[in-house]
Amino acid sequence: xxxxxxxxxxxxxxxxxxxxxxxxxxxxxxxxxxxxxxxxxxxxxxxxxxxxxxxxxxxxxxxxxxxxxxxxxxxxxxxxxxxxxxxxxxxxxxxxxxxxxxxxxxxxxxxxxxxxxxxxxxxxxxxxxxxxxxxxxxxxxxxxxxxxxxxxxxxxxxxxxxxxxxxxxxxxxxxxxxxxxxxxxxxxxxxxxxxxxxxxxxxxxxxxxxxxxxxxxxxxxxxxxxxxxxxxxxxxxxxxxxxxxxxxxxxxxxxxxxxxxxxxxxxxxxxxxxxxxxxxxx
Amino acid sequence: xxxxxxxxxxxxxxxxxxxxxxxxxxxxxxxxxxxxxxxxxxxxxxxxxxxxxxxxxxxxxxxxxxxxxxxxxxxxxxxxxxxxxxxxxxxxxxxxxxxxxxxxxxxxxxxxxxxxxxxxxxxxxxxxxxxxxxxxxxxxxxxxxxxxxxxxxxxxxxxxxxxxxxxxxxxxxxxxxxxxxxxxxxxxxxxxxxxxxxxxxxxxxxxxxxxxxxxxxxxxxxxxxxxxxxxxxxxxxxxxxxxxxxxxxxxxxxxxxxxxxxxxxxxxxxxxxx
Numbered sequence: 001x002x003x004x005x006x007x008x009x010x011x012x013x014x015x016x017x018x019x020x021x022x023x024x025x026x027x028x029x030x031x032x033x034x035x036x037x038x039x040x041x042x043x044x045x046x047x048x049x050x051x052x053x054x055x056x057x058x059x060x061x062x063x064x065x066x067x068x069x070x071x072x073x074x075x076x077x078x079x080x081x082x083x084x085x086x087x088x089x090x091x092x093x094x095x096x097x098x099x100x101x102x103x104x105x106x107x108x109x110x111x112x113x114x115x116x117x118x119x120x121x122x123x124x125x126x127x128x129x130x131x132x133x134x135x136x137x138x139x140x141x142x143x144x145x146x147x148x149x150x151x152x153x154x155x156x157x158x159x160x161x162x163x164x165x166x167x168x169x170x171x172x173x174x175x176x177x178x179x180x181x182x183x184x185x186x187x188x189x190x191x192x193x194x195x196x197x198x199x200x201x202x203x204x205x206x207x208x209x210x211x212x213x214x215x216x217x218x219x220x221x222x223x224x225x226x227x228x229x230x231x232x233x234x235x236x237x238x239x240x241x242x243x244x245x246x247x248x249x250x251x252x253x254x255x256x257x258x259x260x261x262x263x264x265x266x267x268x269x270x271x272x273x274x275x276x277x278x279x280x281x282x
Numbered sequence: 283x284x285x286x287x288x289x290x291x292x293x294x295x296x297x298x299x300x301x302x303x304x305x306x307x308x309x310x311x312x313x314x315x316x317x318x319x320x321x322x323x324x325x326x327x328x329x330x331x332x333x334x335x336x337x338x339x340x341x342x343x344x345x346x347x348x349x350x351x352x353x354x355x356x357x358x359x360x361x362x363x364x365x366x367x368x369x370x371x372x373x374x375x376x377x378x379x380x381x382x383x384x385x386x387x388x389x390x391x392x393x394x395x396x397x398x399x400x401x402x403x404x405x406x407x408x409x410x411x412x413x414x415x416x417x418x419x420x421x422x423x424x425x426x427x428x429x430x431x432x433x434x435x436x437x438x439x440x441x442x443x444x445x446x447x448x449x450x451x452x453x454x455x456x457x458x459x460x461x462x463x464x465x466x467x468x469x470x471x472x473x474x475x476x477x478x479x480x481x482x483x484x485x486x487x488x489x490x491x492x493x494x495x496x497x498x499x500x501x502x503x504x505x506x507x508x509x510x511x512x513x514x515x516x517x518x519x520x521x522x523x524x525x526x527x528x529x530x531x532x533x534x535x536x537x538x539x540x541x542x543x544x545x546x547x548x549x550x551x552x553x554x555x556x
Contacts, residue, residue, distance in 0.1 A: 167397045171459075173357055174393075175410040176386035176466065185409055190400045 026261065036251035051221045053241070053249035054262075060256060062223045065232040066265070067136065068212060069224060071206040073142030074149055082153035087183050089154075090161040102158065109151035117215035120144035123215055132228040136218035139227040142190045145211050147200035156201060161195025162186060194277055195271045196239055200271040207263050210235040233259055304388060306351065306500060310365035313355060320346045322527040323365070326519055330468075333496050335511040335536070336504045338521035339551070343528020344504040347479060347521065348472050351383045351502065352389040369470070379540055387414065389461035394457035394475040398447035398462070403439055407448045407457060407465050414466065429461040453484025457491065464495075471495065472522040473503040477510065489496055489514050508552065512540060521550050 016213075037045070040058065048059030061216025089101045120140060129135025164187060172182040188195075210233075219240065238253050245253055308325035321343045328334050336344045346355070353374060355361045374385055377498045393511060398406045406459045407426045416422055426443075430436040435457050439450070447458055456476060473492070475484040492501060492514050505511050511518055518539040522531045532545040543549045550556045 165397065166398060167393065167395065170354065170357060171352060171393065171397055171399070173382075174386060174391035174464065175413075176351060176383045177410060177413050178383060181413050185413060186399055 004096050011238055029211070029254055029257050029261065032251060032254035037255055045259075046251075049223055051237075053110075053245065053252060056248060058252040058255070060234065060252075060259065061231055062221055063231055063234045063237050063256070064259060066217070066224055067207055067234040067260075068218070069138060070145055070231075071203050073138070074145035075199050075204045077142060078150045078153055078202060079195065081200075082150050082198065083157055083188060083195055085150075085154050086157035086161055087160055087188060088175070091179060091187070094172045105151045105154045105158070111148075111150055113209055114211045114215075116144055116148045117212040120147075120212065120216040126156050134230060135228050138214055138217065138224045138231045141213045141217040141231070141233070142221075142227075144216050145206045145209060148209065148212060149205050151196035152202045152205060153195075156198030157191060157194050160191035160198075162243035163197055178272055184192060196271060196274045200267055200274075204264055204267050208260065209237060210239050214239060252255045288464055293335040304370045304500070306369055306389075306502070308347075308350070310471070311347070311350060311366045311367060313350055315358060316360040318331075319527045321350070322529050324521075324523075324528075324530045325365075325399045326530055326533050328500060329517055330500045331496060331498070332516040333501045333503060333514050334519060335515035335522060336502065336519050336530050337506075337508060337511050339523065339550075339556075340506075340525070341528075342521040342523040343386050344521050345474050346528065348391075348474050348502065348504050351470075351472055352386050352391055354391065356382060361527075370467070370537060387466050388465060389470045389472060390468035391472040392460050392463050392474065392476050393455070396452055396459050398450075398455055398458050400448060402444045403450070403452075403458060404443040404449045406462055406519065407434045410462065410466055425465055428515055429465040430458075430465055430493070433457040434487070435461060436494055436516070451484070453480050453487055456480060456484070460488075460491065460495075461539060462499065464499075468499070470500045470502070473501065475504055475506060478506060485510070512536070520546055 006216055010163040036058075045058055045060045045242065046064070047061060049059040049061050050059045051063070085271070086107075089098050089105075093101055105139045120143070121136075124143060125135040125140050127135075128137060128140050168186060168190070169182060172186055179183070213233040215234065217233060219236055220230040220233045221237070222229065224231045234256050238256055285307060287401055305327070310323045311324040312322050323345060324343075326532065336347060338344050349355045349369055350363055353367075355363060363375050365375075369385060369388060372384075372385075390471075399409065401409070404426065407429060411422055411425060416425065427436060427440075430439065435454060447455065450458060456479075460471075460476070477488050489510065492503065492544065494517075495501060502512070515536045517534065519533040519538045520531050520539065521528050523529075531550045532539060532543060537549065540552060547556070
């Protein structure tokens with residue numbers, strides 16, 4: 001009884017500590033950002049395209065849009081591939097190949113992003129440059145990010161598929177439904193929740209990713225006109241300028257961080273919303 | 283139409299089916315999983331439009347036998363079947379490769395646990411139909427309604443076809459699974475202990491349903507419950523395990539098996555001595 005209560009208090013303490021730390025970080029960012037935000041108004045950041053910190057112009061729109069497009073593009077490329085991959089591991093590979101494939105995916109999920117960036121820079125960017133200069137572009141960012149987040153989605157969807165009761169397969173067979181029918185009409189729809197969760201987690205990784213986008217997108221602050229345009233993401237901007245930013249410029253970077261934080265919150269809420277909707281209508 | 287008497291080694295050739303009826307019979311059926319033999323020399327002819335109960339102790343190969351009848355054994359790696367299973371005029375383990383999909387449309391199956399797919403009631407029934415080419419909304423509706431009516435579920439769920447099937451009670455879920463098997467209009471229905479996870483009232487409901495269904499379908503039911511076999515079976519087959527191998531030891535009309543069994547093991551088993 002006593003040990004139970006002790007454990008409970010300890011757990012509560014640690015939970016409070018973790019939550020407190022997070023709040024501290026958010027509070028700190030907000031405090032650094034709020035002054036400038038109040039002074040210029042949210043509109044000055046959100047609706048203006050010019051990023052000229054020394055002239056006091058802090059339009060984040062091109063970078064916000066770039067970050068958003070990079071994330072959406074990467075998720076759109078990676079999700080279908082990951083779903084097919086997870087289905088393949090579960091229903092088409094033999095037992096040993098499936099184990100091997102799972103290990104490979106887990107390793108791929110753990111590769112540092114800078115390695116993906118390096119790969120993109122040395123292999124993908126020149127390939128794209130052959131199609132259209134300069135190669136470092138929005139498309140390059142989407143593709144490398146897609147590759148980077150792919151294993152995350154595979155792991156989540158694979159876990160969902162593995163948790164499906166084995167008797168679904170027997171039932172489908174007894175109903176004269178072949179394997180392909182089972183995979184696409186029963187198993188994958190049954191793990192829609194996992195697909196949504198996997199895609200959301202991956203989206204959060206993609207929007208927060210800094211190194212990859214810094215290496216392959218060209219870092220030019222502009223509204224992306226085409227997939228082949230070089231662009232700069234919000235995260236890359238912070239990393240590139242934080243070292244020498246002062247005063248208002250520095251605060252503007254904190255405002256960027258605040259927006260990234262809001263993105264993360266929005267992603268979690270979207271996930272909950274989609275899962276909730278699925279629960280009611282699934 | 284010779285029943286198998288005492289002699290389990292007696293060969294029983296499969297008869298030609300009567301017109302318009304899909305017959306089901308096995309001849310010297312053996313099943314093994316790897317090096318382990320699960321069934322040995324089972325020959326029996328299932329009577330059409332009647333309930334045949336397969337009884338026997340655990341591990342006597344009853345469920346394995348059932349799985350041979352729709353080739354669900356194919357799913358188990360390392361399983362091998364020899365001997366004959368004839369559905370209608372087709373030898374399903376014959377040399378000319380028989381498509382299990384065709385077979386399973388003729389031979390439906392209901393499992394021990396009610397296991398609807400994690401979708402709505404409607405989708406559970408529409409899914410196999412759509413998969414087999416029924417796209418017309420009107421026709422889908424008609425066949426789904428008729429299947430639900432046949433299992434007595436229509437009145438209970440017609441106003442909530444779009445709610446998740448998992449929200450139904452256990453007995454309702456099992457009846458939904460029976461409807462799902464019937465929606466493809468099979469002629470033979472295999473049931474593997476369909477009531478073992480249900481309460482007595484749901485069990486009674488399903489038993490009544492089985493008695494109704496036998497007017498149209500040939501039913502083979504595996505059951506552990508001897509009282510259930512007495513209540514619903516027209517014919518009874520008793521399986522027994524000899525050194526791990528399941529064999530058929532007695533098969534005949536239910537009254538004969540229950541009142542005048544010929545095999546001594548049958549008498550002892552029914553009396554509860556073993």
